[in-house]
Amino acid sequence: MHVNGVHITLKESITLSGFLLREGHDPERVAVEKNGKIVSRASFDTETVSDDDVIEIVCFVGGG
Numbered sequence: 001m002h003v004n005g006v007h008i009t010l011k012e013s014i015t016l017s018g019f020l021l022r023e024g025h026d027p028e029r030v031a032v033e034k035n036g037k038i039v040s041r042a043s044f045d046t047e048t049v050s051d052d053d054v055i056e057i058v059c060f061v062g063g064g
Contacts, residue, residue: 003055010051017044020057031058 001008003023016039020027032039033056039047049055 001049001051001053001055004057010049013048013050015045016047016049019049020044025057025059029060031060032056033058 001010014022016032016034017027020030020032027041027044032044034047034049035054
């Protein structure tokens with residue numbers, strides 16, 4: 001799979017929320033695009049990702 005342009009090998013499918021947590025992302029503070037389509041945050045626990053997917057993760061950052 002490709003995540004933000006970097007190849008990552010997955011040995012098995014995993015939920016999107018599980019993947020985000022494993023990679024150190026807070027699911028409440030990111031937006032995710034999977035294979036060119038935005039994934040709703042409500043679907044993070046049921047949407048699975050596999051080795052064939054292309055994922056883009058955008059982190060929300062506060063500041064001022």
